[in-house]
Amino acid sequence: MPPERQTxxxxxxxxxxxxxxxxxxxxxxxxxxxxxCYLPVxxxxxxxxxxxxxxxxxxxxxxxxxxxxGLFAVAxxxxxxxxxxxxxxxxxxxxxxxxxxxxxxxxxxxxIFFLGNAFLAYKAYEGEKIVLPYIGQFxxxxx
Numbered sequence: 001m002p003p004e005r006q007t008x009x010x011x012x013x014x015x016x017x018x019x020x021x022x023x024x025x026x027x028x029x030x031x032x033x034x035x036x037c038y039l040p041v042x043x044x045x046x047x048x049x050x051x052x053x054x055x056x057x058x059x060x061x062x063x064x065x066x067x068x069x070g071l072f073a074v075a076x077x078x079x080x081x082x083x084x085x086x087x088x089x090x091x092x093x094x095x096x097x098x099x100x101x102x103x104x105x106x107x108x109x110x111x112i113f114f115l116g117n118a119f120l121a122y123k124a125y126e127g128e129k130i131v132l133p134y135i136g137q138f139x140x141x142x143x
Contacts, residue, residue: 023054023061031125033061037068038121040114044072059143064124066139067132068117074135075113082106 023033036046047065082102089099
């Protein structure tokens with residue numbers, strides 16, 4: 001009987017995502033796990049989960065986790081600064097200006113945070129990597 005021939009695994013075509021190992025905890029595909037890093041509903045939980053459970057060789061998922069945490073940190077700092085500005089809204093006459101500025105900054109921050117995270121989650125699900133200025137560079141260094 002002739003020996004059986006083993007056919008090599010087909011190489012991925014350009015433009016097609018490579019098949020990667022699932023995550024250690026929930027056995028999610030890498031692109032789905034990366035997309036969870038940008039969910040605006042639970043901004044910190046998936047990021048911390050992936051950083052704690054995934055090995056350090058999984059640079060792609062760790063990058064998305066750090067970048068998601070960085071985005072949340074920037075939004076948190078802006079909201080905290082607006083809350084401090086809100087304390088001055090009790091001042092007669094000029095307090096209305098402080099309240100307006102604070103409300104405007106909160107609104108713009110919230111819209112950019114939710115739309116930006118939705119866009120980044122979609123791109124991560126598609127397998128694309130978008131490196132944001134400053135935050136993304138920090139995330140690449142940490143991953």
